[in-house]
Amino acid sequence: MAIDIPTFASTQISLLAAELQAEVDETSALVSLHSPSALQRAGVALTNLTVSSQRTGLGGKTVIELGPDPAFTNSTDLPEHGIRSGDIVLLAEQPPASGKKREVKELERKGVKGVVTRVGKGVVGVAVEAEEEDRKELPGGDKRVWIVKLADEVTWKRMNGTMEKMAKMGEGGYSYFMRVLFGLTTPSPVPDDLTRDEDVGEGKITWFDQSLNDSQKDAIRFALKSPEIALIHGPPGTGKTHTLIELVLQLLSRHSHTRILICGPSNISVDNIVERLSPHKIPLIRLGHPARLLPSVLSHSLDVLTRTSEAGAIVKDVRAEMDAKQASIRKTKSGKERKAIYADLKELRKEYRHRERKCVGDLISKSKVVLATLHGSGGFQLRDEEFDVVIIDEASQALEAQCWVPLLTAKKAVCAGDHLQLPPTIKSKPSPPGENKKTKSKTTTAAAPQVQKGATLETTLFDRLLALHGEKIKRMLTTQYRMHEKIMRFPSDELYESRLIAAEGVAARLLSEVPGTNDIDETREPLVFIDTQGGDFPEKTEDDDEDGRGGGVKSKRSLYGDSKSNEGEAMLVREHVRCLVEEGGVKAEDIAVVSPYNAQLALLAPLKDLYPGIELGSVDGFQGREKEAVIVTLVRSNSDGEVGFLAEKRRLNVAMTRPKRSLTVIGDSETVKKGSKFLKKWMEFLEENADLRYPDLASLTAAAGDS
Ligand SMILES: Nc1ncnc2c1ncn2[C@@H]1O[C@H](COP(=O)(O)OP(=O)(O)OP(=O)(O)O)[C@@H](O)[C@H]1O
Numbered sequence: 001m002a003i004d005i006p007t008f009a010s011t012q013i014s015l016l017a018a019e020l021q022a023e024v025d026e027t028s029a030l031v032s033l034h035s036p037s038a039l040q041r042a043g044v045a046l047t048n049l050t051v052s053s054q055r056t057g058l059g060g061k062t063v064i065e066l067g068p069d070p071a072f073t074n075s076t077d078l079p080e081h082g083i084r085s086g087d088i089v090l091l092a093e094q095p096p097a098s099g100k101k102r103e104v105k106e107l108e109r110k111g112v113k114g115v116v117t118r119v120g121k122g123v124v125g126v127a128v129e130a131e132e133e134d135r136k137e138l139p140g141g142d143k144r145v146w147i148v149k150l151a152d153e154v155t156w157k158r159m160n161g162t163m164e165k166m167a168k169m170g171e172g173g174y175s176y177f178m179r180v181l182f183g184l185t186t187p188s189p190v191p192d193d194l195t196r197d198e199d200v201g202e203g204k205i206t207w208f209d210q211s212l213n214d215s216q217k218d219a220i221r222f223a224l225k226s227p228e229i230a231l232i233h234g235p236p237g238t239g240k241t242h243t244l245i246e247l248v249l250q251l252l253s254r255h256s257h258t259r260i261l262i263c264g265p266s267n268i269s270v271d272n273i274v275e276r277l278s279p280h281k282i283p284l285i286r287l288g289h290p291a292r293l294l295p296s297v298l299s300h301s302l303d304v305l306t307r308t309s310e311a312g313a314i315v316k317d318v319r320a321e322m323d324a325k326q327a328s329i330r331k332t333k334s335g336k337e338r339k340a341i342y343a344d345l346k347e348l349r350k351e352y353r354h355r356e357r358k359c360v361g362d363l364i365s366k367s368k369v370v371l372a373t374l375h376g377s378g379g380f381q382l383r384d385e386e387f388d389v390v391i392i393d394e395a396s397q398a399l400e401a402q403c404w405v406p407l408l409t410a411k412k413a414v415c416a417g418d419h420l421q422l423p424p425t426i427k428s429k430p431s432p433p434g435e436n437k438k439t440k441s442k443t444t445t446a447a448a449p450q451v452q453k454g455a456t457l458e459t460t461l462f463d464r465l466l467a468l469h470g471e472k473i474k475r476m477l478t479t480q481y482r483m484h485e486k487i488m489r490f491p492s493d494e495l496y497e498s499r500l501i502a503a504e505g506v507a508a509r510l511l512s513e514v515p516g517t518n519d520i521d522e523t524r525e526p527l528v529f530i531d532t533q534g535g536d537f538p539e540k541t542e543d544d545d546e547d548g549r550g551g552g553v554k555s556k557r558s559l560y561g562d563s564k565s566n567e568g569e570a571m572l573v574r575e576h577v578r579c580l581v582e583e584g585g586v587k588a589e590d591i592a593v594v595s596p597y598n599a600q601l602a603l604l605a606p607l608k609d610l611y612p613g614i615e616l617g618s619v620d621g622f623q624g625r626e627k628e629a630v631i632v633t634l635v636r637s638n639s640d641g642e643v644g645f646l647a648e649k650r651r652l653n654v655a656m657t658r659p660k661r662s663l664t665v666i667g668d669s670e671t672v673k674k675g676s677k678f679l680k681k682w683m684e685f686l687e688e689n690a691d692l693r694y695p696d697l698a699s700l701t702a703a704a705g706d707s
Pocket residue numbers: 211212213216234235236237238239240241242243481482624625
């Protein structure tokens with residue numbers, strides 16, 4: 001159904017505000033309820049640090065390096081923590097362990113925000129946001145400081161700003177492209193059957209990659225020919241990115257002046273494309289904070305090139321002067337002198353930014369392909385740039401508002417994704433249908449803006465466009481290069497209209513064929529189902545009150561909400577892993593244990609010490625990944641047939657499509673069957689097609705006791 005654009009935009013503004021609030025509330029609740037060390041154990045803080053050095057990093061930002069506070073510990077290593085490069089953090093003087101409740105707002109007032117640039121054994125670097133530096137004095141001296149992870153408001157601001165623009169735009173401002181994407185007009189027709197390379201027009205296509213399969217070629221022809229919008233539907237392992245790389249090469253080869261913007265929801269999705277485009281020697285540039293980029297793509301980073309290329313020479317002098325000033329801050333003891341130096345630095349930073357903008361403009365205008373995260377494309381660097389095509393990878397994992405950051409000025413878009421895998425994670429609860437929330441929109445005047453009934457952020461652009469224009473704007477990739485035929489069969493039949501084909505090289509490959517692996521039942525069989533029906537393997541709900549092990553574990557648990565675990569299934573997982581590794585000779589790093597429930601993963605965490613290299617992951621976190629052998633523990637086992645979020649088809653689809661050669665499902669078929677039609681069919685499929693086992697709890701417990 002067509003939607004009027006202001007209604008869409010104001011709905012998004014309202015939903016996004018609720019989402020940000022949910023994220024902020026989550027951080028606030030953690031920070032106010034738990035001690036710094038408990039927060040550290042929960043993975044959201046790093047405590048007892050001092051500043052070890054301060055320098056000008058990439059992009060002219062001040063990087064503060066922190067190490068363990070020698071007054072607190074003899075160790076030169078940082079303690080166990082969960083801070084990662086790219087995290088947005090607050091750096092502030094560390095509050096006492098106990099005392100009055102901490103408010104995030106209060107902490108923010110006292111500290112400075114930044115991005116973690118590197119995490120080493122004994123050091124963590126934080127690049128301070130330039131605006132923060134202009135307003136606040138940076139922490140220094142011998143004070144004990146800590147860093148705390150914060151909600152990512154920058155992304156939210158970009159999305160909100162884009163929606164505000166759309167809400168205000170008015171009919172006259174809508175491009176033809178926007179009109180198509182909101183159903184105000186229909187997409188220009190594209191012939192149904194583009195099976196020949198000359199059908200696309202403008203000369204016959206010559207393929208760069210000779211290995212492309214027919215469905216990939218068909219999708220590329222379709223994307224080239226579609227004037228406004230093309231969706232490339234890529235089920236698991238079907239080579240979406242592979243296809244996009246060829247599409248980029250084709251687009252560039254057809255017109256010498258073509259410029260392309262490529263975006264994805266995460267840095268890793270974008271870096272993946274940079275890595276694969278890079279060998280083709282196309283002038284390309286990657287926008288984004290260097291701390292968040294893979295080392296392999298740094299040579300294409302705009303920030304790095306601004307510093308190292310010829311064009312970057314004009315910013316070098318100012319940088320040297322800034323470094324000298326930075327160094328002098330640490331030497332001076334006088335507050336007055338420090339103030340004066342900060343004032344000079346502020347001026348220098350202004351000059352730096354001015355020169356940097358010129359340099360950035362030069363570098364971008366020379367690039368045929370620009371790559372950025374969806375929200376990153378909304379920075380000042382692309383303000384006046386025009387692109388012929390915007391390509392969005394992993395579009396079904398992005399919020400629609402995020403997609404509109406690059407799309408607002410687009411003429412044509414190609415979106416790749418799979419709407420049958422999980423959409424982006426949403427923390428806010430959906431509002432009751434039709435609830436008209438107040439928005440913070442500046443466009444809100446006397447009358448509250450119209451809001452779409454029952455709208456949710458989970459509806460992605462991909463979903464909405466499919467519902468709006470149907471199959472005619474989509475092409476599906478049908479050959480998959482990941483899974484054994486037997487692993488692929490159920491998802492293909494139930495979700496992908498039986499259209500998936502296992503590529504020749506993967507259709508029959510077994511775990512037992514991996515060099516170094518032994519030929520035993522567990523490595524010879526691609527699909528194993530360990531059915532725990534009968535009530536001997538009951539689930540357990542995590543309960544904070546039962547836990548007497550102190551704040552750290554509690555705070556971790558509260559991150560899990562009312563997550564479930566299942567000790568019996570965990571025992572079966574341990575036994576299966578033992579068998580694969582010790583009897584089957586399978587490498588631990590070729591195995592992943594996946595569960596929808598974090599509490600189950602916490603229970604299984606000791607496996608990582610027993611079998612270093614094994615991966616434990618939530619289904620949601622494992623999307624986009626693959627492993628030779630995957631064990632899925634479903635956890636739910638109760639007499640009511642309660643299956644919670646197992647009922648989500650898209651989550652199960654992700655869980656069952658991660659393995660290449662071996663999928664082992666552990667679950668209670670009796671409980672799971674009651675969850676949904678889809679679950680019932682899956683259980684029946686496993687009963688008929690998998691190597692079926694019914695574990696005996698008594699012997700399992702005895703074996704566990706022996707070991
Ligand atoms: N035409 C092809 N011939 C041979 N191998 C291919 C072909 N297309 C893709 N592949 C291989 O299939 C695998 C998956 O490709 P790619 O990473 O592009 O897929 P994707 O769809 O982006 O992945 P995912 O399903 O995880 O999102 C890669 O190993 C790739 O080399």
